[in-house]
Amino acid sequence: MAAIGIVFKANMFITFLQMGLANGVQPLLGYNYGSGDHKRFVSVERYTKKCCVIVGILATALFFVLREPIIRLFISDGEVVYYGVKMLIAYMLSGPVIGLLFVNMNCMQSVGNSFPATILSVMRQGLLLIPLLYLLNACMGLNGVIYGQALTDYEAVILSAVLWRRIRRRIERR
Numbered sequence: 395m396a397a398i399g400i401v402f403k404a405n406m407f408i409t410f411l412q413m414g415l416a417n418g419v420q421p422l423l424g425y426n427y428g429s430g431d432h433k434r435f436v437s438v439e440r441y442t443k444k445c446c447v448i449v450g451i452l453a454t455a456l457f458f459v460l461r462e463p464i465i466r467l468f469i470s471d472g473e474v475v476y477y478g479v480k481m482l483i484a485y486m487l488s489g490p491v492i493g494l495l496f497v498n499m500n501c502m503q504s505v506g507n508s509f510p511a512t513i514l515s516v517m518r519q520g521l522l523l524i525p526l527l528y529l530l531n532a533c534m535g536l537n538g539v540i541y542g543q544a545l546t547d548y549e550a551v552i553l554s555a556v557l558w559r560r561i562r563r564r565i566e567r568r
Contacts, residue, residue, distance in 0.1 A: 396471070396474045397474045397478035397481055400465055400469060401478055401481040401485050403468070405482070405485040405489075407453065407457075408454060408457065408489040411450075412449060412492055412493030413496050415442060415445055415493060416442065416497045416500045417496070419438060419497075419500065422438050423500060424503075424504040427504050439501055442497050446494060446497055447491065447494070449493065450492065454486045454489035454490050458486060462479050464482065465478035465479055465482060484540040484541045484543075485544060487541070488543070488547030488548055491551050492551065495547070495554045498557070499515065501558055501562075502557070502561055505561065507561050514550055514554050523542060526546055527542045
């Protein structure tokens with residue numbers, strides 16, 4: 395329990411960096427959509443996605459290199475550090491791409507489609523994660539459980555890309 399608590403806090407750094415980028419650009423997305431400047435909207439979207447991936451890769455690499463010292467910042471117990479390092483690696487797997495989910499959700503909200511974005515948010519931390527944790531626990535025990543969040547994040551990123559592509563096509567046809 396101590397290890398997973400530490401990992402949650404450490405992983406928030408990677409997630410919140412990308413969430414901040416995605417949320418910070420939402421007014422710009424909304425303004426460009428509202429003004430009908432589709433070219434600039436797409437430009438801002440792509441640039442933000444590139445930034446999120448770059449920040450995600452760099453932060454994940456930093457956390458991977460410094461995984462043990464990061465865990466040891468919080469606790470020095472050897473067993474907790476061992477499990478913390480193992481769990482941190484598992485949680486970091488989605489670090490490079492999780493920002494794409496947040497950008498896609500903010501794009502949906504910026505064009506007036508907040509319902510799919512809300513569904514994605516609920517699915518990521520509830521509807522997808524909880525059943526997957528039970529399944530992974532039954533199949534692989536603790537090792538499966540610690541990879542649950544990363545798997546859920548990848549599922550949510552893929553689902554958000556599909557949903558956003560459909561919404562964008564519908565908008566472009568207008």
